[in-house]
Amino acid sequence: MPISQSDIEKVAQLAHLELGEEELKTFGPQIAEIVAYVEQLNELDTANVEPAIGGLTHEGETTETTRPDEIFGSLGQKTALSEAPDPAEGHFRVPKVL
């Protein structure tokens, strides 16, 4: 499947990336080459093959993953905010949304 510059721009928008002119130019052909490579999978007939779900083994799938509903400590507001680029009044502050 050919990949156009506008496809690349659309994907960049979906991925929240603001690519520069140079990147738009180099990524297009590189991604097209990789996509062409992965299309070799179409050689295989997988009509009756179940897709794998994650990487879990049988033992992993059957492991009990619930726990008793008990309250335990958490990071707390101060620590949770300690690495934020712009914390304010106990919140994560962001630029205007609208």
Next chain:
Amino acid sequence: MSRQTVEFSITAAERLNETLNAFLQIDREGALSRVKEIERGGQGGPLAGIPIAVKDNICVKGLQASCGSKILGDYHPPYNATVIERLTNAGAIVIGKTNCDEFAMGSSNENSAFGPVRNPWDTTRVSGGSSGGSATAVAAGIVPVALGSDTGGSVRQPASLCGVVGMKPTYGRNSRYGLVAFASSLDQVGVFAHEVEDVARVLGVIAGRDPQDTTTADVPVPDYVASLTGELKGARLGFPRSLFGKGLDDEVKSAVESVVDVYRDLGAEIVDVELPNAGYAIAVYYIIATAEASANLARFDGVRYGFRAEDAPELRQMYRKTREEGFGPEVKRRIMLGTYVLSAGYYDAYYRKAQQVRTLIKNDFLKAFASCDAIITPTAPTPAFAIGEKTDDPLAMYLNDIYTVTANLAGIPGISVPCGLSSERLPIGFQLLGPYWSEEMILKLAHGYEQVRPFNERPPISAS
């Protein structure tokens, strides 16, 4: 005693870092104060006073976790990864955080935002990746043990290129809590050491169920060290002849074939096996890994931690600018590719198809393991290549992982063991792959080889 060992490691790390660029942070003060605590408490533990290096995508409280990325920069996680909690409870001393490809995406460490790691065997060559700093730290004798993460070979491949042992266990054997997620269905924490026994010892400490990671399995952790009996008689070793063909360097081929002869001499039975879909593994991997990465890396948006771009007065603009400035080219390329294969109209053609072929690859292994206990392959198709040699060709770079990605796709354990030097004095490694939860068997086989063919060579850049 342990103080001297830790001091030695820290001093070596500091002294060699200008040459090797293996560490992104060296924690002299913290490490020495931990030693003091252990001395004061008289506390033992199976790893008491052992210095370790930790890949910079694994959270160690109080130290940075940049993941080799500008977007996390000097991020300091407020908690320990479960594997770190277990190691430090066993007495191990974290001396620093090691360089890696950005978010573990790469096979050469050239994708680190902080410069490539240099191979201690030849500093013009790559260390392999993505856990190149950890592999190098062990290879250069700075630390006896290091942790890395392995999503498509990121422990085993650099282990091979640097001449050390590197292991990725079964998916669900180790907790991923506190390992910064790249591709969640493939990621596992792995261990580097000079000798198989040390890998076994450390794996025994970090392995096991963790309520913080629901993908860890409730499978008992055996005494891995006790499994190293040296008794290989009757073991059945699968030899996938078709993987020893095109694209494999001649010296690597003959080195690994000699390993097969050694196993035969040790009493193992060599069995021919087929992995008919192995050739599709890279294609499957680059769909699944990038799809998962595009979702996992959505969290880096300049709001809760890490870097935020300036001069972006509107929210969405801030996200885009932050990600544009914060991520390096390979990470962006993979986010783009992952977003593309998951986007409307393409999901079935790419992602679903890849998950179906993943099933075929899993089934190939199940079938092969019906007739053997482990499979032997090269770890990497060539010894370490030159820095800069493959950076312009992402696809050629991806093909470095041809022998290692299958284990991540199937979820099975694998180990890389050094088996000699090339004519240019560069390490060559072989890989053993085993069925689910067969860590004891592949450790035993690896150790059995090491007993008769110990790898005693040391690189020119070395701490001792």
